[in-house]
Amino acid sequence: MADPRPNPTSDLHWSDYRGAIHQIFAANANKHPERTCVVETASSNSPKRVFTYKHINESSNVLAHHLVASGVQRGEVVMVYAHRGVDLVVAVMGVLKAGATFSVIDPLYPADRQIIYLDVAKPRALVVIEKASQEAGELSATVREYIQENLRLRTEVPGLQLQDDGSVIGGNLDGHDCLEAQQQSRAQLPDVVVGPDSTPTLSFTSGSEGRPKGVKGRHFSLAYYFPWMQERFGLSEKDHFSMLSGIAHDPIQRDIFTPLFLGARLIVPPAEDITFDRLAKWASDNEISVTHLTPAMGQILLGSLEPKVNSLHSAFFVGDILLKRDCRRLQDLAPNVRIKNMYGTTETQRAVSFYEIPSKSEDPSYLDKMGDVIPAGKGMLDVQLLVVDRSNRDRICEVGEIGEIYVRAGGLAEGYLGPELKELTNSKFVQNWFVDNEKWVKEDQEKAAKAGKDEPWREFYKGPRDRLYRSGDLGRYTADGNVECTGRADDQVKIRGFRIELGEIDTHLSQHPLIRENVTLVKRDHEEEQILVSYYVPDLSKWSAWKQGRGEAESNVADDLSIPERLKMFNSLTNDVREHLKKKLASYAVPTLFIPMVRLPLTPNGKVDKRALPFPEKSELLAASSSQPVQDAATRTETEKALAEIWALYLRSYAADSIPSNVPFFDLGGNSIAAVQIPSQIRKKWPDVTVPVSAISKNPTLQQLAGDIDRSLNPVGLRLDAQAPETDDQEEFYSNALPELIKEIPAKIQSASRESAKQQTVFLTGATGFLGSYILRDLLSSGNKVIAHVRAKSTEDALQRVKATCQAYGIWSDSWASNLECVTGDLQEQPLLGMQQDVYDRVAKEADVVIHNGAIVHWLKPFSSLKSANVLSTISAIKLCATGKAKKMAFVSSTSALDSDHYVELSKNLIASGAAGVSESDDMEGSRQGLTTGYGQGKWVSERLMEEAGRRGLVGSIIRAGYVLGDPKTGTTNTDDFLIRMLKGCVQVGSRPDITNTINMVPVDHVARLVIATALNQPVAPMVVCHVTGHPRLTFNQYLAALEAFGYEAPKVDFPTWRDAVEKFVEQGKEEHALLGLYHMVTGDLPGSTKAPELDDRNAAAALKADAARSGQDFSAGSAVTEDIVGQYLSFLIARGFMPKPTKKGIKTLPEAKITQEQIEALDRVGGRGGAA
Missing domain, CATH: 3.40.50.720 (NAD(P)-binding Rossmann-like Domain)
Structure with missing residues (x-):
């Protein structure tokens, strides 16, 4: 059987440059100038607008000539204050035609975030889309001040706008439109040469300390994969592509470049249609056939399962984990859609893997065989996912073995922007150690010499670079060569900073001899604080004998007992269960509340219906606690009475006079936060008393802590009602325990050989x-x-x-x-x-x-x-x-x-x-x-x-x-x-x-x-x-x-x-x-x-x-x-x-x-x- 894993030494055609995307677009525009290119669909305050390839091509030429005339150099960043629409397409293509690097600011970002983007990118030109200023507001005074003081802009286009007739204006400067001088050059592409390693894009990805990292894209990647995708996924010039990606995120590049490469149509929705109840109808009305989505945007599309989007044949998901559940719902909405889960990052640009799910009309049961998470799949053309052994990087993992995912491709991004990130770039974009890169360099030189072509782009080409991007993700190969990203979910929760496994609590609960069924949940109490609640069904046949052995009276258990009645009836059993768990679990994992049940409610499929489990009202808890054995009020000291009032502030199930005097605070439902806050309340009540936070740990009962307070108030013992400190004869001093413990050590122990085997x-x-x-x-x-x-x-x-x-x-x-x-x-x-x-x-x-x-x-x-x-x-x-x-x-x-x-x-x-x-x-x-x-x-x-x-x-x-x-x-x-x-x-x-x-x-x-x-x-x-x-x-x-x-x-x-x-x-x-x-x-x-x-x-x-x-x-x-x-x-x-x-x-x-x-x-x-x- 052939090895399904990719070969990390194979040739990925490093020098097969397809050309720059803006040049391919311009060629398409010259071939079919009157073909529809971009459609802005109607909104409640704007009519439908349709623009041809000629409109987009000529208007972007005008912008490009303006940037070049203003002195913008090849590779310099032009920042676009963006808006979802045709103007963004014009801006992007214009920047690329000038040989510059486009980057985007989303107007919805706060000013501080916008400044960070500007500080990272350090643009030399700014293009403000007029609609962005009109609908989201102009750049704030704070941002303007930053630009004035910190950036050396060569030019600003203050109000880019594509008119209804397809002409473009840039905004008024000194009484004239800033693009006026370049209008005469609208039919000509600027004479700026770029190559595979020129930088067309600057995208942002999250940074570890809150400062985004700029990722420098390469021209090689923008167009390289489209011919293969066109054939593999059945894409054509007849397709209607949606523009749904976030305007400041790199997936927007797919939305724009894919249809423009194919000569297809890009359809732009107004903001009011990108909602749960309207997006599906918009897609259906506009016969969307191809869409790029994040799973989050997919949820919006799936907000309404009507009307059906029968036109949709390809949905490309990027950016997050894709779940089978969502695929099913999308297939219900669009029965003809083939779903492609694409695995990649900003750093891999267009070089991604894919896993394709056939449409529901083709194979209605395909998803039945799938796991809950859709695999990352296999690399596209000349893209490999290498799952590398983390302990030995010279080894590709076997099928089923988990390792780290590296992406190998000629279309990786250049790296991160800035010398301060050079080390990070070198650690994430690594030379392929499986093969000598000189092999590809020599082959490229021979190929170029043999072809004898004039290839001006080679001036901007660093030659073949066999690099891997280290994703940091873990995955494994399946038997068919697909890659699965690993992950699982379980029952662990976090309460008050502690990680707790509900399953572990239930396991120990189930081991109590008197518990027949049980389930533990996290609930919010009446103060909206998360607490652990265990519901249990006692084994009544054993419970009766257990009570008799303790000398307790018989009780009749009726089905219609209220929660307070059940809490009272099973109080002694609950205390025993709590003690059982205290021996098995950390104190923070012992549930705050135990609720005995006659039976656990079930769903129709026979599982415990957790939603139907009752949570008692505060009045019910107080009613249940009122019968708990407490010291008679007449014999309580004044300090105990006052302290009980304080405890009642935190023990929400108890009134002050029902708090047991000899039950530890934590057993009554107290928690560590309350234990820390109570000493503060004690100091307010008794200013002369210094009570450390550890007081409740050392004196956990009401009576003990009150006695400690009394001794602090009167250290010579003049308080006649003060309780004497209890002594624990069983508490041992640690070093005194040693002689008896030593007796447990075997008298003679066979000595192991001094020789050590290689593997032990x-x-x-x-x-x-x-x-x-x-x-x-x-x-x-x-x-x-x-x-x-x-x-x-x-x-x-x-x-x-x-x-x-x-x-x-x-x-x-x-x-x-x-x-x-x-x-x-x-x-x-x-x-x-x-x-x-x-x-x-x-x-x-x-x-x-x-x-x-x-x-x-x-x-x-x-x-x-x-x-x-x-x-x-x-x-x-x-x-x-x-x-x-x-x-x-x-x-x-x-x-x-x-x-x-x-x-x-x-x-x-x-x-x-x-x-x-x-x-x-x-x-x-x-x-x-x-x-x-x-x-x-x-x-x-x-x-x-x-x-x-x-x-x-x-x-x-x-x-x-x-x-x-x-x-x-x-x-x-x-x-x-x-x-x-x-x-x-x-x-x-x-x-x-x-x-x-x-x-x-x-x-x-x-x-x-x-x-x-x-x-x-x-x-x-x-x-x-x-x-x-x-x-x-x-x-x-x-x-x-x-x-x-x-x-x-x-x-x-x-x-x-x-x-x-x-x-x-x-x-x-x-x-x-x-x-x-x-x-x-x-x-x-x-x-x-x-x-x-x-x-x-x-x-x-x-x-x-x-x-x-x-x-x-x-x-x-x-x-x-x-x-x-x-x-x-x-x-x-x-x-x-x-x-x-x-x-x-x-x-x-x-x-x-x-x-x-x-x-x-x-x-x-x-x-x-x-x-x-």
Whole structure:
């Protein structure tokens, strides 16, 4: 069977220049001058106007002669203040005939946007279409002022207008029409030679920092593909083409150039007909046969499915994903239309791929076989879509394998305008590395010499250039050689900044023994805030026995129970369900509201009718809460009563007197935003009380928090009604837990061989986290087999979760499939990490290495809450290493295990003495006390367990990482990271704090590199510690200064001023602050809490140097986050929609964001930093 993939070395006929489009048009006009060229259809205030090829040709000649006479040079930009109509056609052809470059300003753009376009293009002439000024308004005074002060115009045509008789006027200058002198030359084409590499167009595409990029087109592309399209798609001079594209977007060029090349007719609708209820009728009345559409414009055409547009035979879709749903609707409207989905970009000009769908009249069932998204298809004539392996660019992907799409063609654009974008041009328009370009150059020279023709255009031809445009899109070949752009959708949502999988909630809900059916939705409550609501149907047969076991009275469940009655009746079950989910999910993923149902409503096809699920009125929720057990009002303290009034402002389902005194705030439906705002309300009520934002986390019940307030009001205990603080005898001090935990370590562990095989089998936890994804990539890219431990309901779902995460970070390759296996489990379930016994036994038998990277990353939860996932899982991983074959183990720890005052002081002393910092061989006794976060405490305990395991025979490493920031090449980063949120938080308040501390932050690829280097190679000691530290480290001031460097308004202010701004921002509550989750930290002593010790990393450097033999590169010099890399992160964050664009021009230009729309959408569906999979 022939290979369906294109050959990247084949000849694409680089020198087969068809001629300039304006010259071809002029030739058509001379052949059939009286043929209709452009029709402006009638509107409510304008009659139908018809113009011939002669009218358009001669009027554009007049404009061209004026531009040439005014001194406009070949390739200079002429900006057109545009309007959809015949005048735009005249303007475009006139500019091209002058040898100049046309570009368009849309009058509907705001003045600031128009100025940006002018600033990028720097035009030397301006053509104002009179109708644009009449209907949209003249250029604003602001724009005029910019033009006067910044542009050196050679000429302006102030009012271009094609008269009804076909003559053209340009507007009055000094009492005369500005085109008057050129009218006598209307029949002559200016004698200006252009060639394939002359620049006819300047189109704009989005820029990463809000400044559009100008894309320089080439004459080669404008006409090259039309003869092939004419034959392939059945286009002819008899066709009626619509003019529906946006006037400032490059698809408008297709609308104009295609009919003018063919000698066909261009039909222009008035604005009033480009509406949902009128466009289809307009197309039918004017017998439109060919149209170019974006999917969005297609929606307008499909706004009314009557009358049928039987004349339409070709619809070319460009610019966005085309869905089968919309194709079906278009075929219903136009049964004879063949739909062509065209894949390309502004940078590829006319060089695109296509996928053709036959008309409904030809094949009524064709779409039935299609997926939901129409493929990109195959390249047109001399256009190739190359799907390239992202880990080895010398390899074209196999059928079904996902890679990056490159477009290979002779018709690519020249590149981006401006020397500042030269590097970007070189990175996006790349030389074809599959073939030597000199081959094409020699063949072209021989061809030209043999022909012996006078070809003046060769003066403006750079010769054959076999280039590829790197699209940044991902795709795969199908068996027939078409290319599909990849993508998928799932049930992930974002609430209060957290990504949540509804499916995961429902999976855990369904595992509760008393739930028969369930579904979780996102609803808006009565304050228009999004909340999670779970509807469940209890298993009534089990519920009765469950109630009896709890000593509760029997209840009769009737079908007609109201919502308040059901909420009351099943209150105890709901509480049990909530507790069940709290053990399985992050706190933010536990639904706010649980609604018990007798049955779930169904649609006619048997699916849950989500629209029919009821949402209770506020009065119903209050009625249900009124029966909840609360402390008798007579025994409540005055403080509790007052605090209940405050809580009731945020717990919208409760009246103040019905709020339970001993139920945690978050269990009552409170959220993190409310928890941050309540301390402000407390300070208003009790000005002498200082309550930190973390107060509700530490004292979560009404009674506990009221007691804390009372103790603040009267620290010597004179308040007789104050509640004494509750003590939790079960809460353990982290270092005191160590002796008992050490007893769980096997007494003797078989030591793995110091010899390392070239390819090893690695058991990896945390593969769906940010760092874990990069560890997975590097392991699989170097040929190792990976068994990934993933929290999922099946191995298929686990694989999909891993794949989706890697795709979101732009690092997935389908070539990994044969070396990747996923097993389901849970870090919180011991002793088998949630795996089935047979799976555990097989992993123990097959794995050569265990990389324990998974953990729950949470800066507020105490040690006891994180102990199972973050400490006991380490013991389980050690036991796995002691079972079956001998294994090495790499444990990913954190420098948070060193975040004590002892190590800050030790670091100062060591640096003063000339040392590099805290040694990797330090015994960690300095952190036995003083660690303040449960996460850091857990890492300290786990490290001590690893050290003990090393003494008992385990060969392995502890990798102590600091802040793990984004990919330095793509900017892909984790928006849940504190440092990333600091960037956004500073932009939100318009300033940055003055903090001189250094930050130990390292790009994710380097951290992954070190993990693998220590895991796969012979260790320098039985249990070696490796510090991951930046070389060099930036200070907070340097890091945050990047904001201003790249154009953000964020001046440096003293910390108290910045903290006040953050507090004010949060209290106003207009927008969620990026640092809300760490509010207690950033509004506390941030300069003090962010002091971190300097670290000696000689073990890490040695491990990386030793790894050079395996990896082929020596990375022992280390890595760092620099200001330029921060710029790459900012570009990514802007493209993703996490950060706004800068408001001004900085001293540095933001690099291009290397992220696709598909990746942006996928990122919204993946988990966060922790990777507790």
